[in-house]
């Protein structure tokens with residue numbers, strides 16, 4: 001089953017075409033990363049898939065349904081870049097996560113206990129259950145990001161769409177975030193994420209889609225991370241590449257296994 005299908009998509013703003021003839025798919029249970037330089041069109045692509053920006057040409061299907069007819073938005077959890085600093089709303093972590101249940105409303109509204117369980121399960125998945133009653137403003141940037149993924153998970157989506165989920169996020173939160181995404185995938189979830197640096201997310205990625213100046217430049221294994229290695233035409237493995245030692249600067253002692 002194809003969860004997202006983008007076929008020959010073109011998208012523009014004010015008559016200026018930003019994405020040209022873009023095609024790729026996300027299969028059920030796959031983790032696909034959209035990579036590319038600043039301004040290459042990654043966010044535009046995500047916004048177009050979510051129906052926030054119109055297509056100029058081409059087709060997008062979601063769960064096998066043309067996007068313009070798709071109504072089952074509760075199947076998609078969207079994690080934006082940031083909670084929005086200074087919103088002035090003194091919401092607690094639990095309240096923010098509970099807002100992810102809203103799309104599950106209407107005549108199929110689940111009982112309150114199911115909502116509470118879903119909120120607690122989602123916070124457990126991202127390692128923040130102990131902060132459930134704290135104002136989100138007291139969390140670090142990385143913990144706020146984990147709160148957003150918990151909000152998306154609480155809605156029990158089939159597809160998570162994440163826009164630069166680890167940008168500016170501390171290393172411990174990135175690890176916790178990657179673990180939560182891994183658990184989501186292991187239960188059959190599909191993931192489409194935009195990233196600059198994959199970091200701890202790298203092992204999760206089934207396929208990378210590299211966007212370069214509005215066109216797909218590479219589909220396949222994620223290119224090597226640093227500098228020119230991230231260029232779209234640079235997709236081979238270097239024989240001299242030295243693997244980074246894992247956990248050298250990211251794992252606080254309480255995350256190191258006892259044996």
Ligand SMILES: Nc1ncnc2c1ncn2[C@@H]1O[C@H](COP(=O)(O)OP(=O)(O)OP(=O)(O)O)[C@@H](O)[C@H]1O
Pocket residue numbers: 013014018036037038039040041042043044045
């Ligand atoms: N609402 C808009 N109106 C007009 N032009 C826009 C709009 N949004 C984005 N653009 C332009 O579209 C191009 C692609 O932007 P987009 O945000 O999709 O790139 P990106 O790859 O996500 O970049 P970044 O990594 O910096 O977030 C840029 O030239 C940008 O200036």
